[in-house]
Amino acid sequence: MKFLRRFAMLAVAATVSVSASASYPDKPIRMIVPFPAGSGTDTMVRIISEPLSEALHQTIIVDNKPGADGSLAAASVARAAPDGYTLLMATNSPLSAVPAMRKNPPYNAIADFTPITDVGRYRYFVLVHPSLPVNSIKELVAYAKAHPQELNFASGNTFGQVSTFQFMRSNGFEMMHVPYKGEPPALMDFVAGRVQFMFATQSTSLPFVTTGQLRALATTSGERLPQLPDVPTLKDVGLPDMPTLPWAALFGPAGVPKDIVMRLNHEMNNILARPDIKARLAEQAFEPSGSTPEQLADMIKNQIQLWKTTLAELGIQPQ
Numbered sequence: 001m002k003f004l005r006r007f008a009m010l011a012v013a014a015t016v017s018v019s020a021s022a023s024y025p026d027k028p029i030r031m032i033v034p035f036p037a038g039s040g041t042d043t044m045v046r047i048i049s050e051p052l053s054e055a056l057h058q059t060i061i062v063d064n065k066p067g068a069d070g071s072l073a074a075a076s077v078a079r080a081a082p083d084g085y086t087l088l089m090a091t092n093s094p095l096s097a098v099p100a101m102r103k104n105p106p107y108n109a110i111a112d113f114t115p116i117t118d119v120g121r122y123r124y125f126v127l128v129h130p131s132l133p134v135n136s137i138k139e140l141v142a143y144a145k146a147h148p149q150e151l152n153f154a155s156g157n158t159f160g161q162v163s164t165f166q167f168m169r170s171n172g173f174e175m176m177h178v179p180y181k182g183e184p185p186a187l188m189d190f191v192a193g194r195v196q197f198m199f200a201t202q203s204t205s206l207p208f209v210t211t212g213q214l215r216a217l218a219t220t221s222g223e224r225l226p227q228l229p230d231v232p233t234l235k236d237v238g239l240p241d242m243p244t245l246p247w248a249a250l251f252g253p254a255g256v257p258k259d260i261v262m263r264l265n266h267e268m269n270n271i272l273a274r275p276d277i278k279a280r281l282a283e284q285a286f287e288p289s290g291s292t293p294e295q296l297a298d299m300i301k302n303q304i305q306l307w308k309t310t311l312a313e314l315g316i317q318p319q
Contacts, residue, residue, distance in 0.1 A: 024084055024260050028059040031087045032077050034070030034094050035157070036182040040122055040201035040284065041248060045089050047280050048119075048271055055267040066182050069158050070094030071106055078112040082255035084264065088113070091122075091248050092307075095300060097158035100307035103318045109304060110297075114256040115249070117268045118291035118299060120281070122246040123202045124163070125209065125231070126218040129193050137217050137237045140197075144173040151175040153197040154190050156183030159246045160199040162307075165314050167199075170239070190214065201246070202285030220246075221285070244310055245303060248286075249296055261293055 031049060035041045042064060049060040065073035074094035080086035090113075099109045107113075126137065132151075134140040144151055153175045155161035161179065168174055178195050180186035183204045190198050191213045198205075202225070208214040209228065216231045220241070224233060234241060250268060252261070271277055272288040281288050291299070311318075 024263065025056050025058040027085060028061050029056070029085050029087060030061045030063050031089055032073045033062060033064045033089050034066065034073035034091065035064065036066040036184055037064050038184045038204070039066075039156075039182050040203040040286070041089060041091055043203055043284050044119070044248060044281065044286050047284070048268070048277065051271045051274070051277060052267060055271065056263075069098050069101070071098045071102075074098070074109075074113075075106040077251065077253055078107040080253045082114065082253040082257075084252060084256050084260040086253065087116070087264075088251045089119070089248060090251050091157070091159075092244065092246055092303060093158045095249075095251070096244070096247075096303040096307045097162070099304050100311055101158070101316070101318055109300060112254050114252040114254055114261060115293045115296035115300065116252060116256075116261055117250050117265045117272075117293065118289045118296045119248040119250055119268070119272065120286055120288040122159075122248070123285040123287070124160070124199050124220040124246060125202050125205050125214075125216045126167070126220075126234075127190070127198045127200055127205060127209070127214050127216055129190060129196045130212065130215045131193055132196055132215075134217070135215070137239065140217060141171045141173060144168075144171075144175065149174065149176065151197060152178050152195040154178050154180055154186040154195040155198070156180045156186040156200065159244065162244060162310065162314070162316075163199045164197070165316070166310070167239075169314060187214075206285065225285070244307055247299075247303070249291075249299075265293060 033042050033045050045062055049062055053060045070093040074088060077086055077088040095109045098105050128134055134143050153164050175197060183200055189195055191208055209216045218234050218237055219231050220234060269290040272290040278288055
């Protein structure tokens with residue numbers, strides 16, 4: 001009798017689950033962004049959320065939850081119901097860097113999330129404040145070596161922080177680190193001259209570069225930007241590409257039904273392939289990609305290991 005009752009309960013639960021999936025989405029979807037409004041990730045999400053809302057015939061609510069390298073946002077999604085109504089626009093910060101940088105992260109980046117699709121890659125500038133008498137990477141390195149411990153660098157995310165450590169290590173100089181909760185507040189202090197150096201996403205920093213408030217010494221893009229053809233690539237100045245990727249990807253909590261995952265994957269990949277969306281994202285220096293859920297899962301595993309290797313090489317121990 002107990003077996004029959006348990007079987008009946010499971011059958012009802014399965015029917016409810018199938019019914020819920022079939023009607024998905026029948027209420028607004030929250031997309032959690034681990035950075036503040038005005039950040040590169042926030043801007044990218046707002047570009048794609050409009051066509052995604054149209055494709056799903058449902059409202060997409062963008063919910064910014066900055067702080068703790070994106071782990072606050074990621075942890076909130078990991079705890080959410082796996083029904084497809086709470087999504088995480090993750091980046092390398094919460095799902096690659098945090099697992100490598102913390103002994104006890106508040107979630108398991110592999111087990112606690114459902115991969116949906118790889119969204120794309122950010123482009124970064126290597127920037128200095130124009131008060132510094134330098135106009136190239138070579139001049140910056142020489143100036144920093146001649147003025148030890150006089151320069152500060154800002155970071156608004158872990159990619160910017162670790163990239164700067166890699167840059168200093170490979171060129172034999174040091175600067176003082178000033179961390180911020182996101183790029184917008186970091187850029188405000190940067191423009192004001194309170195810090196002198198920063199790796200920053202091009203989408204958030206480009207307006208300050210074009211107005212002369214900040215000076216770009218190089219771009220992490222594979223090619224020079226059409227609007228700034230005089231800014232060299234890392235390869236142009238003899239520097240290697242950054243080993244860790246500044247990526248963005250869409251996830252849900254662990255256990256999202258497969259049909260919902262594939263619906264979201266299908267709609268997102270279609271949106272990322274649209275010429276008009278590509279053009280809008282290109283204006284924000286973001287390169288869309290798209291993938292299968294399985295490809296994204298493999299990428300995350302590889303990136304976590306790469307972050308661990310990179311941090312070990314830099315002598316940064318998990319805290």
